Amino acid sequence: MTTHESAGIARWRQIADSLRADIAEGRLVDALPSEMRLAERFAVNRHTVRRAIAALGEEGLLTAARGRGTFVAPRPGRIAYPVGPRSRFSENIGAASREPGGSMVGATREPASTEIAGLLGCGIAAPLARLDLLRVADGAPVIVSTLWFEEARVPGIVAAFAELGSISRALEALGLAGCRRLWTRVSAIAAEARDAERLHCPLATPLIQTTSLTAAATGEPVQYARSRFLGSRFELLFDHTAGPAAD
Template sequence: MNASDDTSMTGPAIADEAGANDVARGTGIALWRQIVERIEAEIAEGKLAPGSRLPTEMELAERFGVNRHTLRRALGMLTEQGLIEATPGRGTFIKEPPLRYPIASRTRFSEIVSGEGRAPGGRLVGSRVETASAEIAAALRLPPGAFVLRIDMLREADGVPLTLGSHWYEAERCRDLDLVVAATGSVTRALETLGLGDYRRLETRVTARLADEEERKQLSLPSGRAVLVVDAINGDAQRRPIQYSRARFAADRVQLVVKN
């Protein structure tokens, strides 16, 4: 594409608040590239702060005096560069820097997110009692075929989906835990009601892969994005396993930090 590709509007570009034209025709620089450079500059200058929402496509197209096709090419480039991110149903936002997520003997989502100056959130996605797989039974030191309670949760930071987690517990020991999670939105607070709030990390394994369809849907990820898969075993004061979890983090939204 060159500067003449955008033929839907031939008048001058609409001036920004400072009174200067945002894009100019006839310069040899493609209009979409000028839009990219303009938004890049506003991010660098702090005019567009991390976490702030961009105007709608229609508003941006009007501001820059271009058609929607040209604007979308610019937004696509900014997305590829990791500067902006579209969240279905919410809009397009200036990306926050990756959230530092320490993994230590005591790892608590809400405390970590709050400590980074962001607002934690969470909701129950689903729960059910199922037969433990060989992997889960071994992790929880249960006999083959034992029943476990599975709880799936979506956790957010400042309203942005961060991790989709599946957690398994011995069904008899943690009966009705899912009901408390649904009421409180917190696994930690739910475990505290059972006297298990002081759980500690016994083991952590981290792998990476492309997000599957359900993960892309829940985490609002475009096709081709990766997730960090964190498998963990948490235990009580006697180091008896009480929880096996598999958290899938949006890889570009977190920075996992292993604490010694």
């Protein structure tokens, strides 16, 4: 089986991806090697390197100066995002000293799928409130998340969120204080067209996908969530030493 793994991806794109990874990991700082050197390193024509650099320039990662060289823009750094029973977006981003933000990009009703019905413990095709949120840090979108609630259990959740601007506060307002996250599942996926558009990132950008189940203080499941984080901007932190009883 002679499959070329790189099939279908233009050479300049591969070079841009490689340089972008080097920049994200901090392996490449300050001045970039000259176009000729890079062309030699990647065994490619100078024009091909130039195209890769142009793409990264449009992303704001590089700036070129005629006669001087090309330079790496100061990188934003990864946002440390602790995940635990009490995780809330606003706290996490706040702790990282970045302005939190978020906007509702969609609020619909849909019947429960077999999977979600099983997780939330409601009937199949029971009416769910679905909330689509876009979360922003430093003025750029970084997370898209979709939340599902059984409508009968939390009536008016959408209106409450719209008013209070926070899921946890909206739940408290509905008499559900002290909600706890039961578990989190993590996988990695490639950004599809819709995600890429919303997150303002190139197609096929690696995203961290998490799904999680949150329960009320009574233990009753309340919220099922599916989030996608910009892989290059985040690092999820799981602390295995802090137990559920400890805070």
